[in-house]
Amino acid sequence: MKARLLKGATLEELRNAVPNQLAQYRTGDFSTLQVDSAQWFELDIEINEAHLENMHLSKGADHYEVDNCMVLYEAFKMLKPYQARDERLWVYYVHIHLLEYSRQRWPIPADDEHAVAHIRRHFFARDKRQSERDNAASRLWWMAHLCARVPSLETETALKAFLLKSDVRANLVERPTTSQSAELFGAILQKLVTSYKGNRKLFERKAFRALMAEINSIGGFKLIDCLDTSQANEVVGDLISTKLLLTEI
Secondary structure, eight states, X not given: OEEEEEOHHHHHHHHHTGGGOHHHHHHOOOHHHHHOGGGEXXXXXXXXXXXXXXXXXXXTTBOOHHHHHHHHHHHTXXXXXXXXXXXXXXXXXXXXXXXXXXXXXXXXXXXXXXXXHHHHHXXXXXXXXXXXXXXXXXXXXXXXXXXXXXXXXXXXXXXXXXXXXXHXXXXXXXXXXXXXXXXXXXXXXXXXXXXXXXXXGGGSHHHHHHXXXXXXXXXXXSOXXXXXXXXXXXXXXXXXXXXXXXXXX
């Protein structure tokens, strides 16, 4: 199937109509969007919609994040990063093929006012932050994409380490120093995978924050973006051993 995107006017109508459509979000569906071709258009990109049936619904506190990242990334593997920034794409799939998944992963509050804000946060993706962190579907794609950028690691293994602790993940993706340098991000993720398979000392809040503080400090006088993979690995390894004084992680 070709990738479908909502038309801009349809997207804004849907966003503005959230307060009046809470019942649909809670128990109904948006199948009329799917059958009305006047509401969307197609890109010349193949999407494996059938693969989305393999998404795991949340059970209690278990959200199957790693599994669902892998499923969704495989379904949308032909996407380019600039295309994955397009809110119109994700809003279509969240409302059509991933509606029940989104409801289970991000339960809609009983309070109507809170429900409106919640839906606009997790069922839409107005900006970069929402796209990468909040939208029920696009956040999975971006997490998998970040891990897939490290060719020396298996994506699933990298995801297991990346998703182990939310504060570690947030520190990695929200700091320009690491998020903008694929080599530095990869070097840190390599160490996290090693720690994940070891004693997990690097995942301790104090240790990881100290590492990120040291990395930020060298960012002021070194051209981080100019480091190649080998140099980035050397820098991160040196900081762990000489600044954090960790012989094992």
